Amino acid sequence: MNKVVIVGVGLIGGSFARALKKAGAVRHVVGIERSAAYGARALALGIVDEVATDFAAVADADMVLLAAPVAQTGRILAALAPHLSPGTVVTDAGSTKADVAAAARAALGERVRQFVPGHPIAGRETNGPDAAIVDLYVGKKFVLTPLAENAPADVEKVAEAWRACGAIIHRLTPEEHDKVFAAVSHLPHLLAYALVDDIANKPHADLLFQYAASGFRDFTRIAGSSPEMWRDISLANSAALLTELDAYMAQLAQLRARLAAGDGATLEAVYGNAQRARRQWIEAIEAAEAPPPADSAE
Amino acid sequence: MNKVVIVGVGLIGGSFARALKKAGAVRHVVGIERSAAYGARALALGIVDEVATDFAAVADADMVLLAAPVAQTGRILAALAPHLSPGTVVTDAGSTKADVAAAARAALGERVRQFVPGHPIAGRETNGPDAAIVDLYVGKKFVLTPLAENAPADVEKVAEAWRACGAIIHRLTPEEHDKVFAAVSHLPHLLAYALVDDIANKPHADLLFQYAASGFRDFTRIAGSSPEMWRDISLANSAALLTELDAYMAQLAQLRARLAAGDGATLEAVYGNAQRARRQWIEAIEAAEAPPPADSAE
Known part of the structure; x- marks a missing residue:
């Protein structure tokens, strides 16, 4: 690609830029950054070749990546829409996809065909341009969630860029994506926050935290x-x-009833099923970290 | 001590024996083991000096540690009661304490004064004599949960033995212990089992596990x-x-209502409170891993 524009040059956008450059997949990278400090830092680190504050910078880009907070997607798309050339493909890196698709349709109208949403399954606990690393996406999943309006060639262009970053391309609809991540990511986050908040609000919270050990630490890391x-x-x-x-919550209510009834056989069956399922999952990860199963990969 | 008897020479009992020996705190260690293979292995590894199958072996012991599954506590205490000398202190390593205290009172009658229950907060995912290591308890908490019937000298004898293994002695009543660990250990285990079982039972479980990442892995480790x-x-x-x-569950029901109402401010407040409390807890651990606060330590 000749020119790629990254909106938001933090961990996600900066790592994408670094990886594309290393792969020789882009000639010129422009960062659009609200934070002057982040923009200057990204330039100093060589993550971007140029910093812009005006969305007119997208005019002749081959690709635009939105890597700003997901709640800003609609606003950003509306701002860049007037400058969008017909040959430019826009993509994003947000953690939710159906809302992004809806925001894109509202902001872009029929030009939503140029917007191919996606979600790289990678992250770190740090942020900003200094956190950006060249190999953040190597071996990680990138979930493409194309829209019915997208041209296959544009979808492939986005897939190719992430492949150049080392990612393994998966494909789901935006709705499938959101259901899957509600179960395996969003719900566990809510449950972990709820448990720590619950304990922190008890009058004897200090005593409780004093005896919390490594199991609690891992359970609540998120x-x-x-x-x-x-x-x-x-x-x-x-x-x-x-x-x-x-x-x-229905599952917890059932377990509660079995526990109150002293039903050890059912508790053991539930715990045993969970242990077995988790072990199989871990073994599957370890056996095939790199190539995804053929039926789910692009 | 001249003679210590360990009932169950797996990870917990075997590591206690190894640590006492290394500290020079015991002359002769006898293992009582239902499994002939475990007994022979513990002898071969030098964890114990002698293996017995008969509880008469406790007769002249200074200390007896029960390190068998906690559900067997009553049965074991009843079996060793006829052989118990007045000068022997019995202790245990079970993860629950009020039930152990009740089982001990039922099995030992007035000689329950010789039984000082406790709980080492240490473990690994392996088991058996081969898993036993000399430093399992170094820097770890040992929660003494003495009974009203115990003589202070006997309580101190148990504390001293665990101190010799490198543990930091804390003290709670059996009831306090069970309430604390219900919150910070037993509940998280139930929640993690419930989540994995819930997901494993869904028709699209394979798809879900395919996208589960490191956050899910840590959350469900237990x-x-x-x-x-x-x-x-x-x-x-x-x-x-x-x-x-x-x-x-009441906390989850409240969060559910706030989520359904689109109340972002409350969600952020709960999540923020949890993040803050967890950060403070982690900082407290890191700042003072070794010496416990004066008001909680023995």
């Missing part, structure tokens, strides 16, 4: 994530998250 | 624990666990 980001994800995906939460 | 052991812990501590589970 409760160390950004509250603002997870508020946005929870709200953006609230329909799917509520469905998963309701199923989980 | 669902890899022994189903039998956690069935026993859940049942033994069901009263305190039900109390914690009910509080958590």
Whole structure:
């Protein structure tokens, strides 16, 4: 590609730029950054070749990546729409996809065909341009969630860029994506936040935390994530998250009844099923970290 | 001590024996083992000096440690009671304490004064004599939960033995212990098992597990624990666990209502409170891993 524009040059956008450059997949990278400090830093680090504050910078780009907070997607797309050339493909890296698709349709109208949404399954606990690393996406999944309006060639162009970053391309619809991540990511985050908040609000919280050990530490690690980001994800995906939460609360109510009845056989069956399923999952990860199963990969 | 008897020479009992020996705190260690293979292996590894199958072996012991599954505590105490000398102190390593205290009173009658219950907060995912290591307890908490019937000198004798293994001695009543661990250990285990079982039972479980990532892996690590052991812990501590589970389910119901109402401010407040509390807890751990606060330590 001749020119790629990255909106938001933090961990996600900066790592994408670094990886594309290393792969020789781009000639010129422009960063659009609200934060003058981030923009200057990204330039100094060589992550971008140029910093712009005006969305007119997207005019002759081959590709635009939105890597700003997902709640800003609609606003950003509306701002860049007047400058969008017909040959430019726009993509994003947001953690929720149905809301992004809806925001894109509202902001872009029929030019939504140029917007191919996606979600790289990678992250770190740090942020900003200094956190950006060249190999963040190597061996990680990138979930493409194309729209019915997208041209196959544009979808492939986005897939090719992420492949150049080392990612393994998967494909789901935006709705499938949101259901899957509600179950395996968004719900666990909510559950971990809820447990720590529950304990922190008890009068003897200090005593409790004093005896919390490594199991508690791992269980609640995701409760160390950004509250603002997870508020946005929870709200953006609230329909799917509520469905998963309701199923989980029904499961807890059943387990509660079995526990109150002293039904050790059922408790052991549930615990044993969970242990077995988790072991199979871990073994599957370890056996095939790199190539995804043929039926799910692009 | 001249003679220590370990009932169950697996990870917990074997590591206690190894650590006492290394500290020069015992002359002769006898293992009582139902499994002939474990007994022979513990002898071959030098963990014990002698293996017995008859509880008469406790007759002239200075100390007896019960390190068999906690559900067997009553049976074991009843079996060793006829052989118990007045000068012998018996202790245990079970994960629940009120049920152990009740079982001890039932099995030992007035000689329950010789039984000082406790709980080392240490473990690994392996078991058996080969898993036993000399430094398992170094820097770890040992929670002494003495009974009203215990003589202070006997309580101190048990504390001294665990101190010799490198543990930091804390003290709670059996009831306090069970309430604390219901909140910070038993409930998280139940929640993790419930989530994995919930997902594993969905028709599209394979798709979901395919996209589960490191956050899910950490959140559910404790669902890899022994189903039998956690069935026993859940049942033994069901009263305190039900109390914690009910509080958590009420918390989830509140969060569900806020999520359904699109109340981002409350979600962010709960998530933020959890993130803050967890950060403070982690900082407290890191700042003072070794010496416990004066008001909680022995």
